[in-house]
Amino acid sequence: MTGRTLRFLGYALATGCGSLLLKHFVIAPGPPVGHIPWVLRLLIMLGILEGGWLVFRASRRVVVRGRRHRVRVLTGFEELRGERYILYLRPFALDIRMSLPPPEAPGWWMRSPYELPGLTMEDFLVRQFTRHGRVVAVGEPGEELPLLGAQRGYLPLEGWERTVSELIQGAHSVLMSVAPGPGTVWEFTEALRTMPPERLVLMVCCGPEEYDAFRSAVVEKYAVRKSEEPGSTWAPLPRLPDCPARPPASKREWQSPLRAFVTFDQQWQPSLHWFVVTVPRIRHVWTMRRLVRERIDALVGAWAALPQRQASPGTIPPPAPVVTTPPPPPVLSPLPQQPLLGSTVVGLNVRPPERRTRRRGRQ
Numbered sequence: 633m634t635g636r637t638l639r640f641l642g643y644a645l646a647t648g649c650g651s652l653l654l655k656h657f658v659i660a661p662g663p664p665v666g667h668i669p670w671v672l673r674l675l676i677m678l679g680i681l682e683g684g685w686l687v688f689r690a691s692r693r694v695v696v697r698g699r700r701h702r703v704r705v706l707t708g709f710e711e712l713r714g715e716r717y718i719l720y721l722r723p724f725a726l727d728i729r730m731s732l733p734p735p736e737a738p739g740w741w742m743r744s745p746y747e748l749p750g751l752t753m754e755d756f757l758v759r760q761f762t763r764h765g766r767v768v769a770v771g772e773p774g775e776e777l778p779l780l781g782a783q784r785g786y787l788p789l790e791g792w793e794r795t796v797s798e799l800i801q802g803a804h805s806v807l808m809s810v811a812p813g814p815g816t817v818w819e820f821t822e823a824l825r826t827m828p829p830e831r832l833v834l835m836v837c838c839g840p841e842e843y844d845a846f847r848s849a850v851v852e853k854y855a856v857r858k859s860e861e862p863g864s865t866w867a868p869l870p871r872l873p874d875c876p877a878r879p880p881a882s883k884r885e886w887q888s889p890l891r892a893f894v895t896f897d898q899q900w901q902p903s904l905h906w907f908v909v910t911v912p913r914i915r916h917v918w919t920m921r922r923l924v925r926e927r928i929d930a931l932v933g934a935w936a937a938l939p940q941r942q943a944s945p946g947t948i949p950p951p952a953p954v955v956t957t958p959p960p961p962p963v964l965s966p967l968p969q970q971p972l973l974g975s976t977v978v979g980l981n982v983r984p985p986e987r988r989t990r991r992r993g994r995q
Contacts, residue, residue: 692733696751700777706785709799712768716940718761719803720769720782721796723813726837727772729889730754730809731779737886737911737920747920753889754781757835760928764935765804770796797822805831805935810894811838812845817853824854824867829896831941833932836875836892847872870896873904884911886920893931905931 706712722730734748734756750756758767758781770792771784778784787795800806800823808820823832836843854869875892886909893905909923 692751696780697777699751699780703778703780704783705771705778706768706783709768709785709795712766712799712802716765716804717802718765718767719799719806720758720767720809721806721816721819722769722809723811723816724772725813726809726811727754727779729837730757730781735887735889738884739911739913739915747915747917748924749921750780752780754779757890758782760925761807761932764932767807768799770799793818793822797826801826802941803827803831804938804941805833805932807833807835809835809837810846811842812849814849817846817849818857820850821854821857824869824900825857825864829867829898829900830934831938832896834872834894835890836894837889840875840877843875867900870900870902873902875904878906881908882910884913885909886911895931907931 730753732753734750734753737747748756749759761767767782769782769784771778771786773786773789796819800819806823806827808816808823810816810820838846850872851869854866858864858866872894875894878891880887888907888909890907892907894902895905896902907927909920909927911923912919
């Protein structure tokens with residue numbers, strides 16, 4: 633409640649008070665204001681407007697922190713059985729970037745802080761896919777609070793591969809944000825092994841160097857797993873398309889961290905789709921939401937027509953477990969019993985010493 637109140641007060645101070653100051657300081661200044669120099673009036677207006685926006689921006693952190701405290705965490709992934717859900721996979725290193733607010737759209741005079749839903753970039757993207765199913769993810773172990781966006785569940789550091797494999801097989805679709813990382817590379821190869829290609833969509837939210845490193849790591853991991861798990865049915869490794877840095881085509885193009893999507897046909901042939909949103913010169917508060925939704929629906933709108941998917945147990949063998957043999961416990965040698973101070977230790981097979989008595993002869 634405190635964050636929302638600060639957000640409302642900051643916005644009201646920057647917009648409402650700005651209009652009042654413009655009227656009484658510039659358009660129709662009264663006698664009490666007429667003696668104030670123009671430079672001082674301008675400085676007062678700019679100070680109040682900037683102060684209002686500073687309060688509005690600072691309130692975002694308070695609101696985000698409060699919502700993270702109220703986010704519901706999955707107590708177990710078993711509750712997803714029989715439910716239509718979208719699995720969001722990514723390297724944990726991307727969480728910091730995706731926790732930033734979405735960038736503002738171009739066009740200073742037509743800009744509104746409420747035209748992009750979501751307080752973070754992940755929250756904004758997840759809202760675009762909730763129409764196709766419940767978006768869930770595996771949370772980073774040890775994080776203080778779950779981030780806004782996909783609903784988190786948590787797994788142990790050891791043996792998480794089997795649960796993630798079951799989640800991939802039961803998901804209506806998988807949304808994977810690619811970047812170099814051993815966990816994400818393994819998850820991509822597991823998707824090749826266990827799921828239809830049209831249900832996998834890659835998001836490119838990283839730079840060209842990180843994307844190329846991910847492609848190289850996938851080739852190596854695929855070769856290793858294919859040789860170590862010969863009993864599995866492996867789809868042919870697709871050659872992921874290049875995704876170079878692309879300069880904006882115009883000044884009205886929205887600079888989003890999401891650069892492109894990669895989709896696959898039924899033969900695992902990839903296609904790259906640039907995520908480009910060009911903002912019109914004249915727009916209202918709902919224009920950006922409509923443009924983003926139309927662009928994303930054009931790329932992944934086929935998800936709505938896909939039938940319900942739920943892998944039956946035993947259809948696909950689980951991934952090869954990583955067996956770690958714990959070291960044997962150390963053998964403790966028994967310590968000899970030490971006698972207590974002032975006591976006498978008598979062995980079981982030791983006869984007590986004979987008492988010798990001295991007889992005195994008769995006199």
